Amino acid sequence: MMAISHAHPGEVINVQPLGKELAASQTRTLFKSDNIEIIRLVMAAGKVLAEHKAPRDITLQCLEGVIAFTAMGKVQQLSAGQMLCVAAGEPHSVECLEPASFLLTLYGPK
Secondary structure, rough: OOOOOOOOOHHHHHHOHHHHHHHHHEEEEEEEEOOEEEEEEOOOOEEEEEEEOOOOOOEEEEEOEEEEEOOOEEEEEOOOOOOOEOOOOOOOEEEEEOOEEEEEEOOOOO
C-alpha cells in the first residue's frame, strides 16, 4: 500500500479556490506533523458533519462556498476569506450550504 503524500516543511502548498474543479475534488490532508495537521475539506451542498469534538484546538478557514458552523450555542455562516477558531473538546458541527472547500487546521500535540 502506498502512503499518501503530504507537503514537507518549507514546501509551497496551493490553497487557491478550486473553482470549476470543486465538484470533482476530494478532501485531503495537505500537511501533517506531531503538532499540526492541515486538511482541505471539500463538501457538496447539503452535506453535514454531525456534532463531534476535536481532540485539539482547531481553525476553519473557508476558501470558497458557504458553510454553517455550529458551536458554543450559535450558528455562524462562513464564506470565502472568513475563519474561526474553536478550543479542543468544544462540540461542533458543519453544514455545507453551497459547494465549498475549507481548511481545517488542528493545533497541538496529538
